[in-house]
Amino acid sequence: MKFQASARKWRPQKFSQLIGQEHIVRTLKNAIELDRIAQAYLFSGTRGVGKTTSARLLAKALNCEQGPTPEPCDICTHCVEIRDGHSVDVLEIDGASNNGVAEARELIDNVQYSTSSCRYKVYIIDEVHMLSKSAFNALLKTLEEPPPGVVFIFATTEMNKIPETILSRCQHFEFKPLSHQQIMDQLQLICDQEEIKIDPGSLEEVAKNGAGSMRDAQSLLDQVIAFSGKSIDAGSVQQVLGIVGQDALIQFFDMILSKDGPALMQTVHNTTLEGKDLGLLCRDLLEYLRNLMIVKVAKESSALLDQKSCDIEALTRQAEAIHLDELQQMFQALSRAEMDMKRSSLPRTVFEMALIRMLDVRPFQNIDAMIDQINTMQPTAPASNHPVPAASPGPTAAPASAPAASSNTASNTASSPAPASPASAPVAGGGQNKWEQIKARAGEAKRIFATYLAQAEVLELSDECLHLAFPDPFTQGQADKDENKALLKEIAEAVMGSPSVKIKLDCRPASTPTPAQSDPASGKGSGSDKKKESPTEQQILQDAVEILGGTIIG
Ligand SMILES: [Zn+2]
Known part of the structure; x- marks a missing residue:
């Protein structure tokens, strides 16, 4: 017997044999029974879900000698001719190769002639989205007023490319992807x-x-x-x-868990030598990660997994050895690689790099815990890390690390202590210097606190009061925490040599000028000082990496 492709041999010849499109079958059958056949249909959906098959079934149902009937006999001349693609009244046109305006005109001319023997003239245009714009336009007139007894059935995989004008003249059916x-089930049936x-x-x-x-x-x-x-x-x-199979996937993931880079690279190499597709391996690994996630998250995981292809025991063992965060990070790295591999000229390298990244994932840390850790961190070498801001020599230029007593003396000998004044330069001269000292000490005690202070504008600095304005409520809120406020009070009292300095922390209204504007004389100098004493983003990141032992990605 001559070989016939399964797809052709097992093509449904009755509506009842069509799998997975019950909603469409029902509507079409009703339309035939009630004699309410539209003049144009549009069947959309991914490839291989039954669009062209349904179009032929509809053509048979309309033209069967026993019909029109929802159950064509499949033995009459018309049914057989349509099934074998020989009918002169049912024309199948490939939109991809007949996409020009000339072909459309030819078709339109042909539409005018009546059928030779069938009841309906049916035009099945496959891949209709491939038609050119002018071909669509040529078709439009015929679609507006089609001759009686003509039915158009358009099939497309790309719904979004169909012009609105065509769409509005068709009855549209969306074919679902098959589960x-x-x-x-169908493959099993064929094999049986x-x-x-x-x-x-x-x-x-x-x-x-x-x-x-x-x-x-x-x-x-x-x-x-x-x-x-x-x-x-x-x-x-x-x-x-060209796939690797379940056992190989289990082994592969064991290598990832044991962070065995050399073995992984060797396996990738062997897989390529065996002529297997790394893209499919990547896809299978993604699915494997999903299975691990299901085993980890779901209580009744067996119902959510394809048990025939899954080794639940191995999955459970591996799922216990990995954190959910790590699974997610691995999934991110791999799914990105899967997309990149399709576009890259070096897909293997993309895959290998993603695998290496997977070896380096760690569970996420709670962000609050992380901030607390940074806050409580002891400065390692304050003198070198936080140089004392350059200040002009004078009686008030006490080093930041000097004991409180020395500051007292400095303050007492100052010729003009900072006046409590709401003017635009509230901390002129020695006051500015004292503020720098306060910030430097705060930075030594608590690095992150200094970054908040660096953003503050000094509204008042005197023996009685330190009044600061912050640029936003968040920074103000951070500085206003009891522990921070107490620390600031302690430092301010020491620097000012005063028994009690009141701390006032406000949020600066939008209209108030920034420190740089209000104090142009010291603007440039103090700006660069601030830069020196507040840790840069890079430093903070570096600290975080040291504390948490993480890796910076991207
Ligand atoms: Zn028939």
Whole structure:
């Protein structure tokens, strides 16, 4: 017997055989029964879900000698001719190769002639989105007033490319992608009928690689049958499909868990040598991560996993050894790699780099805990890390690290202590210097606190009061914490040599000028000082890395 492709041999010949599109079948059958046939239909959906098959079924239903009937007989001349693609009244046109305006005109001319023997003249235009704009325009007039007895059926995989004018003149049916189980069932049926032995795991792999398209899955099954004959084992499926198989995936993930970079790279190399597709390996790994996540998260994981292809025991063991955060980070790295591999001229390198990144993931830390850790961190070498701001020599130029007593003396001998004044330069001369001292000491005690102070504007600095304005409520709130406020009070009292300095912390209204504007004389100098004493973003990041032992990605 001559070989016939499964997709063709098993093409549904009745509406009842069409899998997964019950909503469409029902509407079409009703339309036929009630004699409410539209003049133009648009079938959209991914490849291999039954669009063209449905179009032919509809053509048969309309033209069957017993009909029009929702159940065409499939033996009359019309049914047979349509099924075999020989009918002169049912024309199948490939939109991709007949996309010009000339072909559209030819079709329109042809539409005017009546049918030769059938009841309806049916035009099935596949991949209709490939038609040129002018071809669509030429069609439009015919669609507006089609001659009686003519039915257009357009099929497309790319709905968004169909012009609105065409869309509004068609009855639109959206075909659903087929579920994994629907494809599995159909493949099993074919294997049973053809007396082919295949284990459930292999069948699962074939169905999965069809990616929702029955036609693709059936073609893959044909390939596997051609390779291994009547008895199909897992090895031959893996070889034909270019995939690595479940056991290899388990081993692969064990290498990731044990952070065995050399073994991983060797495996990638071997996989390539065996002619297997790294893109598919990447996809399978992504799915494997999903299975691990399900085992970790779901209480009844077995219901959510494809048990035929999963080794639950291995998954459970590996899931226990990994944190959910790590799984998510791995998934991110891999899914990005999967996309990048498709565009890259070096897909293998993209994949290898992603694997290396996967070896380096760590669980996330709670951000509050992290901030607390940074806050409580002891400065290692304050003298070198936080140089005392350059100040003009004078009686008030006490070093930042000087004991409180020395500051007292300095303050007492100061000729003009900072006046409590709301003027635009409230901390002139020695006051500015004292403020720098306060900030420097605050930085030594608590580095992060100094970064808040650096943003503050001094409204008043005197023996009685330190009044600061912060640029935003958040910074103000951070500085206003009891512990920070107490620290600031202690430092201010020491620097000012005063028994009690009142601390007032406000949020600066938007209209108030910034310190740089209000104090132009010291603007440039103090600006660079601030830069020196407040740790840069880089330093903070570095601290975080040291404390937490993390890695900076990106
Ligand atoms: Zn018939």
